[in-house]
Structures are given as C-alpha cells and as structure tokens.
Amino acid sequence: MTERKPPAIEIDAVTKRFKTDVALDAVSLSVAEGETLALFGPSGAGKTVLLRVIAGLVEADAGRIRIGGRDMDDVPPEERGVGMAFQNFALFPHMSAFDNIASPLTARRQSGEALRAGVEKLATMLKIGHVLGQAPKALSNGQKQRTALARALAGGPRTLLLDDPLRNVDAKLRFEMRLELPRLLAREKATTIYVTQDYREAMALGDRIAVLEGGRVTQLGTPEEVYLAPATLSVARLFGDPAINTLKVTPQTDGQGPFVLLSDLRAPLDDGLSHAAGRPCVLGLRPEAVRFTEAGAPGAVAVTVEAETPLNEKTVTLVTTKRGREILVSRPAGTPGPAEGAAHIAVDSAHALLFDAETGARIAPRETTRRGAAA
C-alpha cells in the first residue's frame, strides 16, 4: 500500500435511486491496492447495490467508478477484471462443484494437474473438498456459497467483490473461516470489498471498515477506530455483542474535571470532555468497560443483579441501578462475579463514550493541558 499508487478501486459520489427510494446517497470510497475493505451495515443499507454498481451489473444514477485508475463508465461487467461471489450463488447448475470452481481457469484454456491441484487446494481451505463431485442442487446453501467463493478466487482476479459469502454458513464454520479467510485473501493479494452484516466478520477481515447506513457512509476507519471511536451512537450500537450500554446523562464539571452522575455517584470522564458540560448527552459504555467491584471501592455503584447469561468466551450479567437503569456487565468466562443479589459495579471511564443526545454524533475529547503544560 504505497502512497503514490492510485487507489485500486475508486467510488466517487455514487448515487442510486429505485423510484423514490435512495439506495446509495453520494457514496465515495477508495480501496488501496491489496487492501480488504469490509463494507458493513444493517440489512437494506445499500451494500449489495454498491457492489453491483462496482461490478457493472447495476447502473448508477450519478457518480463514477474507477478500477485501476480506469473509468468504468463504458466497460461491461465481464471486462472489469473483477471476481464476484454474490448472495444468489449463480452457480452453473449442470456442472459439478469442481467444474464450477474451475470454470474461470478452463475459460482460459487451463487444464491438467495444476488446475486440479489449484481447485482442490481452494476447496480444502473452504472445507468443500468432499462435495467437489456433486452438482449444485445436491449442496447445502453454505456449500453453494463457498463454491461460489472458491470460483471467485480461482481466477486469481486483482479485484474481488464478495457479498456476504459466509451468510449461510453455520456458526462454527463461520468462526473458522473468519480466521482463515484473511490469510487466503492476503495470499491472493487481491483488492477486496467484503460485504457483511456481521460486525465480527468486518473486524476480523477488514483492513478498514466502511459503515453504510441508509445508503450513506457513516464511518470509514480501521476496525479499532470504528470500535473504540465510533462516529455516532448508531455506529456504536452496530458494533459489539451484547450491544453497548446507553445512559442519558448531562455531564458536569468541577475542580476535579468533567464527570457524570451514576446513582448520585461521580463517574469521572476523560479530562478532554469538559466542553460537554451542561449538554444533554448519551453515555455509551461497552459491557466490558463495566466491572464488578467491592462495596466501598472508589466509584463503586450499588446495583442489583437481575440475570446472568454465560456465553462462550464471556459471561454477561444484567444489573439494575437503584434508579432502575439497566446495565450489562461483561467479564471473561470463568472469572468470578455475582450471579444474583446485591453487588457493586465500577465504570472504566477511560473507555466511556459520549454522544450528543440530539445529533448522535460522538463528542471527542479535546486536547487538554492537564499534564501541567499550562496554568
């Protein structure tokens, strides 16, 4: 990813309407050579439409697509040099899974041992080696999807457009694939746009994530940026399971710095958030930014434990404060914590996020002089 090269894919102010519905609203994005951009967003956000516009299968009402620096306006889909795996599979029904995967290679008149070995390697990676002899109709949806993915990869395209390729795959395999696919994509060195509705997949696979909501890009950043510094409350809610806790607050400030009151207790905020004092806000607390603590510990808030849900790698506990505010607390599975009754929680305010209650925009901490730089 050198600075000088033009982006491998440039999407410039692309708008697409269906009758009066705006599916894409002036979307601009660029993807660097070899980069995997995860295009993430809820159902109906416009992800598939955007992928289809890039592929040339849907014509935009306005805007431009450039691939490898070349304007795609008059370039038909088959000449755009992109490998695609779409949700509707589009496998050739009369061919076996093997022949489907091999089709980009046979189209180039490749054959023989190298072709067979290439197809089998991909199939093994994607765990469909045992169904290569089957026709598509004998495959499960997850197997069809992986066959389509293998076919997209087989041609070794420089650009890959993958539309939620793990959507129909069961949870265990999804988990494995999330670990293996980045390696596969890195090996292919293809520039990839990877559509998903699953934030974990977006975080695991994307070098960067573009969050699409209602046809607009609401945030573009690395997985860490999007998770730790979501641009809006809505983006914050889309990332994380269980979802982020949200509490209506009005920050205050005193000689010790900015804070919010939780059950009449002072929960300090980042010093750089003094400018939010007096403004109606929503405090966003990831469940892992709240922990159980002892009564009397600094910042301990009394709560009642309502329910505990053991998940695989963590235990999630629902507690209520004295005022009836519900808060989810997450801790690594196997670590001790109260299963019922009275308890105390403390908030890791360094990880508390603050959003403007009206606009939903995150209020970023400002640089402060607290480290003694100024009087």
Ligand SMILES: Nc1ncnc2c1ncn2[C@@H]1O[C@H](COP(=O)(O)OP(=O)(O)OP(=O)(O)O)[C@@H](O)[C@H]1O
């Ligand atoms: N051919 C079409 N005709 C009319 N409306 C369409 C058409 N294709 C998509 N839309 C609309 O455009 C919007 C975006 O759809 P799109 O399929 O891109 O969403 P998505 O983000 O891919 O969702 P999902 O994750 O559920 O696939 C939706 O409101 C959808 O109903």
